Amino acid sequence: MTELVEPPAPAGAAAPGWCDRCGGSVAGAPHEACAAARALEPPRWCAHCRRRMKVQVLPVGWSAVCVEHGEIRG
Template identity: 55%
Template sequence: MTTYCDRCGEPATAGDHAACRTAREMEPPRYCPSCRRRMIVQVTPLGWTARCSKHGEPAS
């Protein structure tokens, strides 16, 4: 369940996140969509990994 925007960290239902959706086409997520924690993000030439200390790692 997505509660927060994974780019800006604000509540997913607050405001318009069109700019976030556009940016996410080229960028990895920065915030955990479940708990709003900053994720540990590693970008490589082949993709990215992002890990929340509480919820683990989504796939790129």
């Protein structure tokens, strides 16, 4: 299994406030189902800005790109 490589958070930003699978707020409700699904699939939403990411699934892993925060690989 490949290692998740997070891009650096924006300068002065707090902890991620959005679920990277469903795009919902992590402060409002638990996301156990999202966490379980993320074990098998890439993120779809940027956890920092809630933008939909461009996701590419490859035989050796995946990459997800946020236009604001860059690329994540897994």
